[in-house]
Amino acid sequence: MAFNTGLSGLRAAAVDLDVTGNNIANASTVGFKSSRVQFGDLYANGFLSSGSAPVGDGVRVQSVKQSFGQGNISFTDSGLDLAIDGDGFFELNNGGEKRYSRAGQFGTDKDGFVVNNQNMRLQGYIADAAGNLSGRTGDLQIGSDNLSPQRTTDLRTDLNLDAREQVLTATPFDPLNPGTYNHVTATTIFDSLGNPHEATQFYAKRTPVNADSEWSLYVQIDGEYVGNTDAANPTAILEFDQNGNLTAPTNPLGTIPISDWTPVDQNGVANGAATGAGAAFNLDLGSTTQYGANFGVNDQRQNGYTTGRLSGLDVSQQGVIFARYTNGQSKSLGQVALASFNNTDGLSPSGDTSWVETFESGQPIIGRPDTGTLGAIQASSVEESNVDLSAELVNLIIAQRNYQANAKTIETSDAVTQTIINLR
Incomplete structure (x- = not known):
């Protein structure tokens, strides 16, 4: 039994080391959320009984849970870098698959669609030609066409x-x-x-x-x-x-x-x-x-104006993307949509600092930034990883100590077994 107990401790400590190492590796990853290992003890039991052995069978990893706490917001020099100050996720279109992320490093592709580094398209509320926002969501696109003139009425x-x-x-x-x-x-x-x-x-x-x-x-x-x-x-x-x-x-x-x-x-x-x-x-x-x-x-x-070329972009706290033109006019091109979930812990990580919906998370609730429980948008900013590097280094020491201690349990059990085998 001592061997099994020690082995279970080694496996659990190894998972703890892996999770801690992953946190440390992503300490500078934008939008990353740290994880922690949750352990549970093991006791023998049977059908309709709790077992009679008072000695436990070791430990097991119950789950690896992510912490969705807010990370620090840092400023950048890119107007399409977006950070969420509060609850919510960016909704991304990954070739038809919906992904959800807190990493707001966006740019535009050759067709003007707002995309992240993996060419996933940011979702939002679409604006018509006059800049009026609709209730329809889709891929946000920034047109580079000149603004047509408008006669004075x-x-x-x-x-x-x-x-x-x-x-x-x-x-x-x-x-x-x-x-x-x-x-x-x-x-x-x-x-x-x-x-x-x-x-x-x-x-x-x-x-x-x-x-x-x-x-x-x-x-x-x-x-x-x-x-x-x-x-x-x-x-x-x-x-x-x-x-x-x-x-x-x-x-x-x-x-x-x-x-x-x-x-x-x-x-x-x-x-x-x-x-x-x-x-x-x-x-x-x-x-x-x-x-x-x-x-x-x-x-x-x-209310009239001459034609104008696109000269810059501004994003409001409500996630509205405004285009500025050389004729002094501005027009909304769309509004970023945010998603929230009844059970955020139920989301499944899918890599590239994004998550996908699961049965446990429930369906996404789509809304406009800075409304209800959804957070506000900070333009020219990104949300840093919420990893506490000092705490993770301490956890690394603790996980190493636990691994060594469980290895010592196996070593001691082996020594006892050898003593019995050597009896004459």
């Missing part, structure tokens, strides 16, 4: 007209004569080809007819009148009440449709389209006020 101007200004008597309106208008502001808008055009707004205080105070608005694009035919007819009349609030035009308040603009190039030839459904664009002056303060443009923005 809305131009919003938020300003204050100085109520202390006097009504102008100089007529008619002349953009080259500052005496025919009180204030002017300009911004750039774009046609369907992404060509820039300068939209200029001139404001001239006039004698009120239908309100406490009125202003004439003249709009020119590239020096050409829009919304009217000549300088005698303003694009719109802005009406204000005694509190300085805009009251007209209405439907909706302060919105002026510009429908007679045709983009032309420097030679006066039509180039690019301005109109879609309805007006070429809407000039929104709904936030305009007339207070006794200096003229000032508080905000001016429009």
